[in-house]
Amino acid sequence: MSEEKHKTKDRLLDAAESLFASKGFDDVSIRELAAAADVNVAAVNYHFQGKENLFQQVIVRRFVGQRDNTLHALDGILSDPANKPDIAQVIKTLVEQYLKSTLSSPGGGSFMLLVAREMQSQKHHGSKTFFKEMVMPVFRAYSMALMDVRPGLKQEQINWIMASIVGQIHHFIMRWHKKSGFDARSEEIRMMIRMFPALGLSMDEYIAQVTDHITAFSTAAIDSLYPEVSP
Secondary structure: OOHHHHHHHHHHHHHHHHHHHHHOOEEEEEEHHHHHHHHOOOOHHHHHOHHHHHHHHHHHHHHHHHHHHHHHHHHHOOOOOOOOOOHHHHHHHHHHHHHHHHHOOOOHHHHHHHHHEEEEEEEEOOOHHHHHHHHHHHHHHHHHHHHHHHHOOHHHHHHHHHHHHHHHHHHHHHHHHHHHOOOOOOOHHHHHHHHOHHHHHHHOOEEEEEEHHHHHHHHHHHHHHHHOOOO
């Protein structure tokens, strides 16, 4: 692919991610997408064969990197012969990689809005791609890792554990992005930081504190609900 074609595709993907997040799939026209990307209308069909496939490629572009980073980090702690990971390390790896991939990457906030819209919509335009490309590979890998470090866990218990951890992650991601939408000198920011001082930290410090909290909170909950059984 020529450099110019590559740039055109990237502009369309960037424009689509922003528009789909702010307006939803159904309320964004191909003409609007083309105008936002500063390309002609035919470029959408030429590069993506329509709006539906463009939507799916937006999901793939964002999630493939996040998925690969998350799985690579997990493999790193599991394959280290000098380290026998415990349940806290497995949870911390998932939380830390998820937060970094979302908060530290440009457009992460817009993409979270896009995902939220898709999850709430009765029309599931990109759900198959979303679950196939991201959710299932990560879910399988972390389910196996949790079973490996805590053999007594059953699959149904792991389903609840994973849902709880991901729910916490999304909560703290949306808190950060909510804060980022206000003027730094606004009263809203001051109130948010008074209620939750961690929002006044730098992004890296926020990620570190949230990671430590979710890891400790989730580990304690698992130890309480499903205590480790001695062999």
